[in-house]
């Protein structure tokens with residue numbers, strides 16, 4: 001397998017325009033799933049740390065580790081308030097003026113793109129640095145949040161990440177937070193890795209290429225690290241012990257379990273499923289979802305499930321809840337009232353309120369002054385419910401595309 005260096009890959013990605021201020025859509029890097037599912041999971045996990053910091057000070061210093069072209073600035077300044085009905089005009093917890101943002105990335109093209117994207121903001125700056133060499137801004141004042149998103153730190157080998165964390169712990173002044181968003185080892189995108197002893201394994205971002213152009217020779221592979229929660233906790237414990245820092249994991253969750261981008265590529269010897277595209281259709285206000293493609297199928301990976309029973313139980317649990325939602329919507333569409341009652345009353349108690357809500361919504365469609373109720377009201381609500389079920393599944397097992405973890409550095 002021909003492998004490329006990540007920095008070269010990301011240079012090209014920035015140069016061909018994947019990291020501009022692109023708007024959402026059915027496909028692409030900044031598709032609706034990224035905006036309304038993945039970003040929302042990250043935003044909901046960073047909201048209370050931001051609120052906690054804002055109780056002590058008026059603005060927040062953030063360093064974004066592997067910042068790309070500054071996506072973290074947009075994300076952190078668009079975290080919805082926790083009580084939207086009581087907040088008047090305030091939409092977001094942190095305004096763009098309340099943040100001092102420094103993005104660090106190895107790719108010069110990313111840094112240039114970031115500077116271009118935010119040239120009018122003097123509270124946003126970018127530095128080119130290789131995080132494999134440790135924390136690059138030791139002479140700067142401490143930051144409040146050492147942030148990273150969308151697998152940037154999976155580019156570092158475990159020892160390098162540990163060194164980076166140690167240097168962050170030495171640099172930070174409590175209270176401060178570290179946000180990790182690593183690749184999850186037990187994602188159903190790559191079950192062939194579930195039994196691998198190695199942490200460093202090949203990865204690619206071929207999902208950025210349209211499927212018809214995704215020939216074998218056009219795919220650029222590079223090494224990344226795939227993480228389980230316990231591997232990450234061990235690393236944190238070792239780093240805290242070495243630096244004598246006090247830390248505590250605030251939250252650790254699996255992000256994008258069935259909507260990971262590689263579910264549709266089949267490039268890790270798994271079948272292709274276009275769940276993500278279908279969820280994008282739900283989120284879009286003009287398209288209707290195509291329910292026939294939305295039933296989650298895990299039969300093909302039973303043999304992998306035996307290797308990781310806990311992960312398998314979590315995937316089955318989510319699958320049952322997800323499919324129950326899809327079956328309910330199907331029953332509503334076909335006017336199958338017996339099935340609707342059966343699903344609400346006799347299946348999974350945890351989600352019966354969600355099922356009742358969708359049923360109420362559908363049966364009150366005529367009250368909504370929308371052109372296409374199914375596309376613009378029902379679809380987005382179904383997608384949000386499927387996302388919220390994922391968010392309610394409990395502490396991470398490493399079975400999402402992303403393993404998201406917030407750590408507090410305390411006194």
Ligand SMILES: C[S@@+](CC[C@H](N)C(=O)[O-])C[C@H]1O[C@@H](n2cnc3c(N)ncnc32)[C@H](O)[C@@H]1O
Pocket residue numbers: 006007010065066067068069071072104105106107110129130131132148149150151152153155156
């Ligand atoms: C998948 S992108 C994520 C970018 C951004 N955080 C986002 O939310 O879109 C991963 C980023 O990590 C950067 N990166 C990879 N290896 C790195 C290293 N050793 N030091 C610093 N940045 C690195 C890449 O250049 C790339 O911009």
